[in-house]
Amino acid sequence: MTKWVWPVAIVCLLTAGCGVSNNKPYHDQRSAQNSHVDEVALADEPSVDSSRIDSTPLASPSIKPTQAPSEAPKATAQPQTTPTVAIPSPTPKTSQKKATQPEVSKKPSVAVQKNQGHVRISQKKLTLSQLAVKYPDTFKLRGSSQEKKVALTFDDGPDTRFTPKVLDTLKANHVKATFFVLGVKASSHPDVIRRMVNEGHVIGNHSYSHANLPKLTVDKFQNQIMSTESVLQGLIGYAPKLIRPPYGAINEEQVRWVADHHYLIVNWNVDSLDWKSLSSDQVLSNIMQQTKPGSIILQHSGGADSQDLSGTVQALEPLIIKLKAAGYTFVTVPELLHVTKSK
Incomplete structure (x- = not known):
């Protein structure tokens, strides 16, 4: 056991x-x-x-x-x-946010660049031809090419040296023209202005003192136009609708002002270059080579004391004869553009 x-x-x-x-x-x-x-x-x-x-x-x-x-x-x-x-399931979402973060941050920068690009475009200065295209009802360079008509225009007058001679030639050839005059000279030579009107010519506003308009402030620009208008209205009985800026120079802001106040800018598409004191043969050749139906032809009836416009005066009658022989009719700018001469 x-x-x-x-x-x-x-x-x-x-x-x-x-x-x-x-x-x-x-x-x-x-x-x-x-x-x-x-x-x-x-x-x-x-x-x-x-x-x-x-x-x-x-x-x-x-x-x-x-x-x-x-x-x-x-x-x-x-x-x-x-x-x-x-538990780790939220991790992929977090990593995706981090991966897409740079792309999200880039979007505002692209928009800013687009906006900045737009600002640069809007501030870009347009050429005179571009202004004429953008504002066709306010800025004119020529008339209709469907009619064989041309307009003779004369700037920078009046004076007592060349303007009376130009008027004599026009009267002898039964041609009506358009004179873009300076306010300061119109004040000094009111009798010449009255003669222009009495002989059927049209008066346009060429500023008061031949200022370079784009370089002026808004107030000074307006004063150049309104002061000349005030002088001319007392001499010719109407406020001219037509404005030709000195040198043909004007900016977009000023064009908009012109449109808002019911004026019309008239430049040209044929330049005689007579302001260079050219001979009559050179003036005549320059005009004949460029003239087409609807052309607005630039010449001068006054200028600085150093300028000799004898070539302009001497070329005027041969020019009229040649263009008439070619079938052209001479009209004033309002007739060519089908507008009124007064505002």
């Missing part, structure tokens, strides 16, 4: 000892495995593979009572990984 006591006692002690030792390793192994999963999840967070997330099973485990304690960690490991793997 005694020989069986010791083996039984040893077996009982061994059995009891194994039960105690297995309880503690179960909890320790579960905790260790959970901590390992957390470390893997955190290490993978910056670059999450969506295929891995989709393939992760989300079913909750079930532990059978007969299952050995050593297998329990395998069954409980999967439910613990579910929340840790799902």
Whole structure:
């Protein structure tokens, strides 16, 4: 009996000892495995593979009572990984925002460049030809090419040296012309202005003192036009509708003012260049080479003391004869453009 006591006692002690030792390793192994999963999840967070997330099973485990304690960690490991793997899902959205951030910031700069480009275009100075195209009802360079008519125009008068001679030639050849006169000279030679009107010529406004209009302030520009108009209205009985800026120079703001006040800018498309004190042959040649139906021809009946317009006076009658022989009719600017002479 005694020989069986010791083996039984040893077996009982061994059995009891194994039960105690297995309880503690179960909890320790579960905790260790959970901590390992957390470390893997955190290490993978910056670059999450969506295929891995989709393939992760989300079913909750079930532990059978007969299952050995050593297998329990395998069954409980999967439910613990579910929340840790799902946590990194916002990461791709954050990285996408960072990737698209530079593109979003570029959009305002493009718009600004477009706006700045638009400002540069609007501030760009237009040429006289461009102004004539943009403001066809206010800025004229020529008449209709459908009629074989031309208009003789004379600038910078009146004076007592050349204007009376020009008037004599026009009268002798029964031609009516258009004179763009300066306010300061009209004040000094009112009798010459009255003669122009009495002989059927049309008067236009050429500023008061032959100023370069684009270089003037708004007030000074307006004063150049209005002062001349005031002088002429007292001499000719009407406010001229026609304006010819000195040198033909005018800017867009001034063109708009002219339009708002019901004037008409009249430049030219044939330049005799007589202001260079050319000979009569040169003046005649310059005009004949350029003249076409509807042409507005520029000449001068006055100028600076240093200018010699004898060539203009001498070329005038041969010019009239040649153009009449070619079938042209001479008309005033209002007749050529079909507008009134007064504002």
